[in-house]
Amino acid sequence: MKKADAVFGFISLGLSFWLMIEASRFDYMTEFAAGPGFMPFWLGVALGLLALFLIWDAFRRKGGKKDELDKERGLPDRKALIRVGLILLMIVGLTLVMQYLGFALAVVLFVILILFFLEGYGIGKSTFYGIVFSAFIFLVFQYWLEVQLPKGYFGF
């Protein structure tokens, strides 16, 4: 966690500089009150100080028992990371595809891909679950709750 804390600290430090720079583009004060740049500026300052503390703390700390413990639940192994990446990729894919194919079809495809490729289900079972999921979401959200779902070229 020591390394992770340092990385998080540096990212926060970068964000704090960005906040302060962006805040400088707005008025700091108006005639009587705080301007639009006031709050972001001080948020940037506070973030920067906390980030410096986190970095200092990470470098000062020795790799004790706590770090060993944290390491165990820290970064995932390569296989797990690929799994996370693939799921994320499929959610991105679903978001892109649903606008063209419509939500109903996109859901069927999404579930088939997840179950067939990631979870090792057979194609028949994956398709069955894809259709069940799609029908369930359509019935609950579109018909019962009247929530608008994306419609594609096929009109559903």
Added chain:
Amino acid sequence: MDMFHNLMQGFATVISPYNLWVAAVGCFFGTIVGILPGLGPSTTIAILLPLTFSMNSTSAMIMLTCIYYGSKYGGSITSILINVPGEGASVVTCFDGYQMARQGRGGAALGVSTIGSFIAGIAGTFGLIFICEPLADLCLKFGPAEYFSLIVMGMLTIVFVGGKSIAKSLISGILGLALGCVGADIVRGAPRFVYGIPELMGGIDFVPVVMGLFGIGEVLVSAEERMKVQPLNVKFADLWPTLADIVQSKWAIMRGTLIGFGIGALPGAGSTIASFISYGVEKSIAKDPSRFGKGAIEGVAAPESANNSACSGAFVPLLSLGIPGSSSTAILLGALVLYGLKPGPMLFQTSSAFVWALMASMFIGNIMLLIMNLPLVPFFAASLRIPYSLLYPAITLISVVGAYSMNNSAFGVWVMIIFGIFGYLMKKYDIPAAPLVIALVLGPLMEEHLYQALNLSHGNVAVFITRPISATLLALSALMAILVTLKTVKEKRAVIESEDDA
């Protein structure tokens, strides 16, 4: 008398067939999602939020409140049957609940937990009714400076009390405040951090953020490990606790209820601390403390009661001050704003019917949960057998629907995906999401009050320390900060010394 009259009117609203149906659906889905391992009340409320989109504000909040209570009831089932707490507050229940289940007394543990939760929920709601309105009336005297200081205190309490690392909690809160700055600024309405994206002019929508942080974040974390759970079996016949069990737990339930409500009503404290304290109290006053951790029924009754009455207590700062005490109540606060209600002391003046209906629904919700939970526990427990490989696509799809349907645009889904990655990283690196969510909701209000206070005082910053209530609130925040910092420094020193010795 007014209170009684208002409450009766609240009941009249809630017992309409539609609202009863909404409450029942909320209780059912809240319990069933809350049971799923790893899904606490925050995640449950976040992913079920879309169910309320087509409802009016009263029905929507009734459903969300019932989901909240249902997820608390559901969380205890997971803790007792599979030793996996859905949230911090259920950790203590595992100590004795799981041991009881292993000894073949899982039914008694679940029964006592349900009865304790019910008594605590009802008593807590009475407490809420008696405290909330007078407190809101008192706070009507607050001006912008007092509000600003109150929000500062509320947010600092959550940071100092809730997280493991204060620095990380503070950073999480600051990021939430920064996100709250996105959109048209309150001073001139000029775009701030918008970068030409028209969807950002109204600010970052709260729904995609919570769905990403809690829903997608949870999916990604769970995706790493192929979760397999093996719940212990509970037979219907074993479900009812014996009379001896109830007699043995009655005082534990009472004490848990009182402790839970008192602690839950403090902004930032919440059910986790309440359940741990009530467990500690029971253990310390027990004739034979060695029974605890080995299946003592009081070890289930007290924390579960505390957990549930803390839920009612958490509504005190939420409804009377507009300050959430936890990430779950922060989501409820966000939902209040989403449905056009203005949280804070004025809520009792402007939306009195709504507030009383909400409080009445808590009684109805708890009764429904008691009726549902006792006979249906074996059914709910069976849902633990649904493979996680089928659950996470479902969670993802419901989250996508929720994020999309906010504005009928894919933009919300992209925001949700980005915050899903944030949520994943935050969980991996132990950065609490609660301060971010609370700050995102309260940030714009805080800035508005800051702006108004300075405007009224002609730019004099001293307004925050010259007004007595504001000064007291800030002094309390400073005192809390000093005490917590001293404690942290002491702990760090101890760690360094032990490392040097090693």
